[in-house]
Amino acid sequence: MGIQLSQRVVKIRRLDFTSIEERGIFMSEVDRIQNVAIVGIGTQGSMIAFRNALYGKRVTGYGRSEEAIAVCRGKIDKWLAHFVAQGRLDKAEADGVRERIAFSTSLENVCKNADLVVENVPEKIEVKQEVFRQLDELCPTGCFLNSNTSSLLMSDIYKDVSDRRRAMTFSVDHDDPIRNNYLEMMWNPSTSQETKEAALAHYRTLGFEPIVTEREIKGYSINRVWRAVKRECLYLWANGYTEPAEFDRGWMMEWNTNIGPFKLMDLIGLQTIYNIENSYYAASGEERDKPPAKLKEMIDAGHLGMKSGQGFYSGYDTEAGNLEVEK
Structure with a gap:
């Protein structure tokens, strides 16, 4: 797959509705995804970037302008200050989260080292199709592609994507990526077993509990x-x-x-x-x-x-x- 595999025991620090709790839960995971690219850093994208960095992933966010990047940075700084004030993180941990998040206005730079791309552009089929066409060209061979979508089907989104890359795609619908462990995940007709295993392992290491829709249907379950x-x-x-x-x-x-x-x-x-x-x-x-x-x-x-x-x-x-x- 082109991604360094390492077997490790991951201690899950799960987020409930109001806090990070140490619940002493251990899971043995194949940790394939370390570098996460976030394409679209608006409301959902900024929260997803924060969650990945909070759990130790290296994150690069794509913004169309320096202004968009500044807005995202401001949100993340405010969330970190909130977590420190409530005792969920100490200052050193918060600084570590901040240091793990980088930004660029170049889609090529954002994608070049990605193990996973999470796309968060507006819920318009033609916009997502164009982004996925570019991702297919720019991403490394072993990079998984994930669309954060509520109502669109991946089999429509990836119409201009190569067959090889289609096998590495899946969909996720986030409710609230900071305060909630819940998310829905859906496979499409091309999703490989390897992709399913990698996707589930990644989101579980972020403290999520994915609810899987096994067959593609508009709106998940x-x-x-x-x-x-x-x-x-x-x-x-x-x-x-x-x-x-x-x-x-x-x-x-x-x-x-x-x-x-x-x-x-x-x-x-x-x-x-x-x-x-x-x-x-x-x-x-x-x-x-x-x-x-x-x-x-x-x-x-x-x-x-x-x-x-x-x-x-x-x-x-x-x-x-x-x-x-x-x-």
Whole structure:
């Protein structure tokens, strides 16, 4: 595969909803992935970069501009300060995390030493297809390719990728890569057994507990149910049946969670939510799948959720990102 293999015993430091806990869990893993390239360092990409570096991976993030890189650095610095203040990391550990993250505006430089590329560009099929076409050309022979997508199929994304590389692809859907151990992972018709084993080993060493969808389907498994909840929430809100805070209050009491659907949509980003809903609408052609015009009006007004400071809720610290949820 072109990647140095080493057998080691990894102590998993698992993240729960509010803290890093030492649970004394040991797993024997084949540690194939040490150098991780993050292509797209927005809301999700910055959190994924942070999580990988937190667990000892060397990370290089691709940003289209120095401004985008500065925003990502600011978020990571704020998260590290938060972890130190709460005693989850000491200063030396936080400095180590920071030192393991580098950035570049050159996609070639970001990919040249990568064992794994995690793509986090907008949820638009043509954008992801173009990125994967470039990754196929730029990445080392043994590099795995992973799309962080909620609603698009890898078999559509990799249409311009070589057959050899297709075997090294898989999809992941993150909920909250900093505060949550949960993620969904999905294989596609080309995913090799070697890729499956490497992907599971990597994400487990990051403290995640992957939920695997064995066959490709739009929206994975659990995320398809979340999508149905999200669609109904948007319908109720857009048609004046409920207010976001009131609905979330009831949801959190009923399901014993610390975040409701509307605040979760703010965390994910409303432009991303809109793109996902449009993806389902394009696939079905059914009017009920069309995202409400009221959501588009919010986005056009610059209310993008936590990343802009205002969405269904207001007053977010745009640098703190999802740490706001803990308040």
